[in-house]
Amino acid sequence: MIDGPVKILIPTGSLGAGVREDEIRYAIERGIHAIATDAGSTDSGAAYLALGMSKNNRGSVKRDLTLLMKAGAVARIPLIVGSSGQAGGDANVDWTKEIALEVAAELGLKPRIAVIYSEQTKTTLKAKNAAGKIRALPPLGALDDATIDACDHIVAVMGPEPYTEALKAGADIILGGRTTDTAVIACFALLKGAPAGPSWHAAKIAECGGQCAVNRLASAGVIISLDSNGFEVEPASLANRCSPHSVSAHMLYENSNPFELTEPGGVLDVTEARYVAVDDRVVRVTGSAWKPQPYTMKLEGAGRGRYQTLMLIGIQDPDVLSRVDEFHDKMLAALYERTRATIGPAAGDFHISLRMYGWNAVSGDRPPPGTPAPREIGVLFVATADTQEMATQIAKACNPYFFHFPIELDKELPSYAFAFTPADIERGPVYEFKLNHVVEVDDPLELVRTEWIDLRVESRRTVRA
């Protein structure tokens, strides 16, 4: 049992983003009882789940894991990682597991590692759906089998229960699949008996590490400290500070509702929360409430769509830059005509888009009349078709028009600036999240699998052999 407040270090907003050794040392001196961090999110798009691939490079994840596993072993406290490998699918988790095993071998550590998976088979989900256990969240509608089949990988987003079970069973390190950012942190506080409202609220405030501090770049991590009435939050570096404003404003971040956060098994309600400065670095929060609800897990499913091929040019010709919208429209019409004339019906229901960087590429809307001409623009050509081969055939058909399309027909053909040969870049399929649904479960562990790697036992086996 823990005497006094439950203290947790959240060393970074995402494993691999760069934990800091001095902050870990400071947190251990402050008497932390656990280290918890997530390793991903859906923010960077569906490709990482669809492909089972990490967004972060292997080296940066290994560096963070090395520092954190060493700290956990020295301080004899658990290290908890959720949403492993960005998307938390089985392949993402296994990628992270291999790195952790490599680090353990290099450091000579022998932890008990719980690896928690939450990827789902299509059969399981079709059965759940047929039983009426899957519900759509707006803006999507009811789920059908075809949508399930269109996904490459589907995960159920875990709550804290699989983690608390693994901690109870003696895990030194937990590598979890897709989990809510908050549950990865709240699990330890809940296990140690901290009240639910403050546990979830502290976890939400801390889930991006140092983002809830005044200077978002001055420190990577934060320490939360939970007691029976509320929690305190402080940056893991003396060089940074939290203020009531910086902490309360973080509740708004990436959250469509500033007062309520739906989690597996309940809703965090911070309507009555009060944020008070303890000193110039530490903020105390009270009044966070937890409203239990029937247990549901959110489903995330990613699948591939059609294929794209890209080309890029730069234009500084003032005759074009004084008439960018007209140039865009004429060139786009010419590219469609060219594709139809040279490829015909075989091109299928293709799509061509021209993104005028330096003019309106981000929004796609028309700048108001009188907008000054830019100094130069970059034009990104995006062809979309049913196959990669066809997208590239369209790009090749458009190539001479895209690189030499004149704004005045009576002048000699211009050559716009391009940097690469070959000029077309195959970028593969588009990836989209296809699910925004929740599944009802009878037990929080029903859709979850935990595998154990006990390096103490495995090393004894090695010795015996």
Add this chain to the structure above:
Amino acid sequence: MATLKQVCHHIRSKNAGPFWVTIDLFFDGPENFRKYSESALLGPALLQRLFGADPALVKRFPVPNLSMVKISYARTSAQGGEVERDMHCGQQFVRLLDVELDAPDVRS
């Protein structure tokens, strides 16, 4: 009349999961919050005009103790889809900067 950038000290936009976008309008002090945050011109019709949002899928939350208003709307195309231009929607706030607000005076 005043523009949003004149009465806010910070305006930001960000994806909230793959299917929603959320806009945070931090008004410059309680006075501006009281004066402008209830403006009818900040309603669902604005989000429809600027972003093509479905007015039925626009949510609005005033947070008086932070002098801010959060407005969330459902994305109109899939995150990362064929016509994606701003995966995190982190640049979408720019179209709000010059939006003009009236100051409905509830006392008159």
